Amino acid sequence: MxxxxxxxxxxxxxxxxxxxxxxxxxxxxxxxxxxxxxxxxxxxxxxxxxxxxxxxxxxxxxxxxxxxxxxxxxxxxxxxxxxxxxxxxxxxxxxxxxxxxxxxxxxxxxxxxxxxxxxxxxxxxxxxxxxxxxxxxxxxxxxxxxxxxxxxxxxxxxxxxxxxxxxxxxxxxxxxxxxxxxxxxxxxxxxxxxxxxxxxxxxxxxxxxxxxxxxxxSTQLIVGADDASDAVILQRSAQLYGSFGLKRVYYSAFSPIPDASAQLPLSDPPLMREHRLYQADWLTRFYGFEIGEILDDSSGHMLDLTVDPKLAWALRHRSRFPVDVNRADRETLLRVPGLGTRSVKSILEMRRFRRLRLDDVARLARSLRVLRNFILAEDWRPGALLDSERLRLHLAPKSQQLALL
Structure with missing residues (x-):
């Protein structure tokens, strides 16, 4: 024992x-x-x-x-x-x-x-x-x-x-x-x-x-032990997936250890960083995103810790929204914050038989809180569109909204 x-x-x-x-x-x-x-x-x-x-x-x-x-x-x-x-x-x-x-x-x-x-x-x-x-x-x-x-x-x-x-x-x-x-x-x-x-x-x-x-x-990458940016980590993951056909790249946030070397950070990176890397990894593998889209010059090569990577991308490309769920193709729907691969598949199947209303979308998606700001439906059109910063503040988790003010 x-x-x-x-x-x-x-x-x-x-x-x-x-x-x-x-x-x-x-x-x-x-x-x-x-x-x-x-x-x-x-x-x-x-x-x-x-x-x-x-x-x-x-x-x-x-x-x-x-x-x-x-x-x-x-x-x-x-x-x-x-x-x-x-x-x-x-x-x-x-x-x-x-x-x-x-x-x-x-x-x-x-x-x-x-x-x-x-x-x-x-x-x-x-x-x-x-x-x-x-x-x-x-x-x-x-x-x-x-x-x-x-x-x-x-x-x-x-x-x-x-x-x-x-x-x-x-x-x-x-x-x-x-x-x-x-x-x-x-x-x-x-x-x-x-x-x-x-x-x-x-x-x-x-x-x-x-x-x-x-x-x-599979393999594992330690996050936060060195000064590698999120862009560098995701580029390395993409190279590993492409070269070796990996099933998964796992991201492990560095945890300070006893008697640590002075070369290592004194504190561990926020666990949210590890979580955001997994989300970005998923976007590149299953949602058609490129790393350069998730982390462009305006993002500073680090993922936003206050909102998920897809929402962060949508806020930077506000002009592409709202998207009509009754007309958009699969690739466009996959980029809508709040829609996952299963939700998109269900939307494409259901709209063959009827035009979707907001209630229909609500039954197919996990939540309308974020989603309703980025879509059009048969009976739904967002009201006055908020600019990206105001919408980001509105959609960020309550625990993080004060940090954004």
């Missing part, structure tokens, strides 16, 4: 552990143990909104690396612990049988060597899959400099694998994590993409072909 307390707490800084898009396996019919589709005590949410519960731990928080931003760095004065492979397997199975978890997220500090550590993590996944027929979700955090054979084995046992980029620029990585090499990280992620693509092609021909990391790969 002491080990579990230490090593689960040490894993809390890693955000990249969602389990969406994995292969659906379950123990229906009395075969195997576990499931990737059940529900239990939820620790995180998948991008599709499904609740998931994971045992999220480190194999060990001993580490030979001395990354300045990491609480488990070799020079850190923290209590250390280490699980054996068998202990992690037993914990996973026992927690699952008690309906505490749906799967395992396993990372580790680097001990002895990258290959030794990676081999121990692979043994955990191998024992769960082959010895205990565990069919729940497994996410393994890979070590970039580990041998390709070990990485290949990890992908065969895990639903998702990930390699943390950590910082948005190579200069920052050299400064804060001198033992980590940007080229090793890129090479590992590129190799994973090739193997994942090859596996998909093989399984398209034969479903008996082995799956390799069927839920893809």
């Amino acid at each position: 002491q080990k579990l307390e230490i090593l689960s707490d040490a894993a809390k800084y890693d955000a990249s552990c969602a389990s969406s898009n994995t292969t659906k396996r379950n123990s229906v019919g009395g075969k195997g143990i576990g499931s990737t589709t059940g529900s239990g005590i939820c620790h995180s949410y998948a991008p599709d909104g499904r609740c998931i519960s994971l045992l999220k731990i480190l194999l060990t928080n001993f580490c030979s690396y001395d990354c300045i931003f990491c609480i488990n760095r070799s020079s850190s004065n923290v209590t250390r612990a280490r699980f054996s492979v068998e202990e992690v397997v037993d914990l996973t199975l026992n927690f699952y049988k008690r309906n505490y978890i749906e799967g395992l997220f396993l990372s580790s500090g680097i001990i002895r060597s990258p290959d030794y550590t990676m081999a121990e993590m692979v043994r955990v996944a191998q024992m769960l899959r082959e010895l205990h027929d565990f069919r729940g979700y497994i996410h393994l955090k890979l070590i970039p400099s580990a041998s390709p054979d070990l990485v290949a084995q990890a992908g065969l046992y895990a639903d998702r694998v990930s390699v943390n980029v950590e910082l948005p620029s190579e200069a920052s990585l050299k400064r804060f994590a001198p033992e980590k090499q940007s080229r090793d990280i890129s090479a590992a992620m590129g190799s994973l993409k090739l193997r994942i693509d090859e596996s998909k092609a093989e399984r398209a021909v034969s479903r008996k072909a082995p799956a390799f990391s069927p839920a893809g790969q």
Whole structure:
């Protein structure tokens, strides 16, 4: 229990552990143990909104690396612990049988060597899959400099694998994590993409072909440890999505650690910054926005913390609104603050049969508070249009309105 307390707490800084898009396996019919589709005590949410519960731990928080931003760095004065492979397997199975978890997220500090550590993590996944027929979700955090054979084995046992980029620029990585090499990280992620693509092609021909990391790969960027702007972070994310076919880039707000280096900030960045980065990430991936639109010259390359990025864009382009929900195309509707992808799909389907009134839109959208200022409907036209600054003040959360005055 002491080990579990230490090593689960040490894993809390890693955000990249969602389990969406994995292969659906379950123990229906009395075969195997576990499931990737059940529900239990939820620790995180998948991008599709499904609740998931994971045992999220480190194999060990001993580490030979001395990354300045990491609480488990070799020079850190923290209590250390280490699980054996068998202990992690037993914990996973026992927690699952008690309906505490749906799967395992396993990372580790680097001990002895990258290959030794990676081999121990692979043994955990191998024992769960082959010895205990565990069919729940497994996410393994890979070590970039580990041998390709070990990485290949990890992908065969895990639903998702990930390699943390950590910082948005190579200069920052050299400064804060001198033992980590940007080229090793890129090479590992590129190799994973090739193997994942090859596996998909093989399984398209034969479903008996082995799956390799069927839920893809993800990574994490630390926000606020260096001076990178939001524009730089989002540009780096776009490059990662395009080059390596990532399922997700996770943003983790830097959290001050004990005995921190003077090179690190004394305080953590506002959590709202992390939230705004996720919103901007979503806009570029699913709403057709370019980074240069979300963060243009007038924004100063930092996201507005008082309003969400789509609303901030709409306020800067007030002349494009209001939009007629009965006539606008999908791309235009997706840029309307207050309309999501599902709402837009429902609007396009419903208006084939009738002209939409404001009440119809209200049933399809989550809220009219923001939306009504940017749309036209059969029975609705906004009154006197407020200028952008007055409307921004009106729509900002009440807790932040005083800060805008």
